[in-house]
Amino acid sequence: MIIKEFSDELFSEVAKFCRLNMELDPVPDFLFREKTFEDEDFNPQTTLVAVEKISQKVLGFIQGVVRNRKDERVGYIKLLCVDKNFRRQGIARTLYKQVESYFQTNNVKTIRVYESFPNYYMPGIDPFYTEAIAFFERMGFKKFNDTSNLVSNLSSNLKPSEEEMTKLKEKGIECFRPTQDQRDEVLNWVEKAFYGWIPEVSRAFKNEPISLFCAKLNGEVVAFSAYEVNNIGTGWFGPMGTDNKLRGLGVGGVLLKLCLYEMYEQGFTKAIIPWVGPIPFYMHYANAKLQRVFWRYEKKME
Ligand SMILES: CC(C)(COP(=O)(O)OP(=O)(O)OC[C@H]1O[C@@H](n2cnc3c(N)ncnc32)[C@H](O)[C@@H]1OP(=O)(O)O)[C@@H](O)C(=O)NCCC(=O)NCCS
Structure with missing residues (x-):
């Protein structure tokens, strides 16, 4: 396996790969582009693709970004997925460790998962991605909160x-x-x-x-x-x-x-009301209901 930096050339293949391997979130190309290249903090050094050495088949993908917040620089794992048939072989670990080491040398003190506002895909890990929960806990992350998205039928x-x-x-x-x-x-x-x-x-x-x-x-x-x-x-x-x-x-x-x-x-036909917040308010005015729940994870760097 070799690790490549994500580039336009790999875009279509990686977008398709993510659709096939993130079963709860079939991300369309336009959205994958918004999450990756259109992120103001997009960095090819922390957006990595694992490929099989000979066939060049994509095996895994990770995207990390660093955001300058008011008091500190926060690193985010924004997307991560590994081919269903190649799991538990250390691919995610290898990709994550490379991103974490970049964060460490770039003065990041806190790492969070997915919730990289203003450009983020989900406000945390959907626990139905149970493997991701196991993975991030193994990497030293601690759950510190949870949140949810609501849906309103328009x-x-x-x-x-x-x-x-x-x-x-x-x-x-x-x-x-x-x-x-x-x-x-x-x-x-x-x-x-x-x-x-x-x-x-x-x-x-x-x-x-x-x-x-x-x-x-x-x-x-x-x-x-x-x-x-x-x-x-x-x-x-x-x-x-x-x-x-x-x-x-x-x-x-x-x-x-x-x-x-x-x-x-x-x-x-529907609006997603993400990362709430005052649930009764949205129920009252928009008849909103819980759509998905997310667990929020954080790792403090030593
Ligand atoms: C989460 C995911 C990226 C892990 O990829 P992976 O390459 O299989 O992970 P690794 O082999 O590097 O696992 C590293 C460690 O994480 C833990 N882990 C990973 N998957 C696990 C599982 N299914 N059960 C228990 N522990 C698991 C283990 O401790 C593992 O180390 P070990 O195998 O030595 O015990 C992969 O399952 C995936 O793509 N899932 C779907 C997409 C997804 O959930 N993305 C994140 C959404 S928030």
């Missing part, structure tokens, strides 16, 4: 009612879709209120229409909700956030519904 019922809109207007709150001219104003507010979501909100401004709704009170932005900013083309909602002082007034509910209704009009 329909015309999600259109916010006149009554809901009027109630907000009476409180002086106006909901709107920002224009490109309002980008800086919105992002300046997001930076203060929800720093971690700047990349996702910025991404919404690249979509046509801009996949973002905001609310203003007294001329100031106080809330936002976005969609189609990660796993684009698959109907992902979020993120969303309402200023602390304005919570409980129905602003979030209306912004959520504006996004979901627009997704419905664009032809999506």
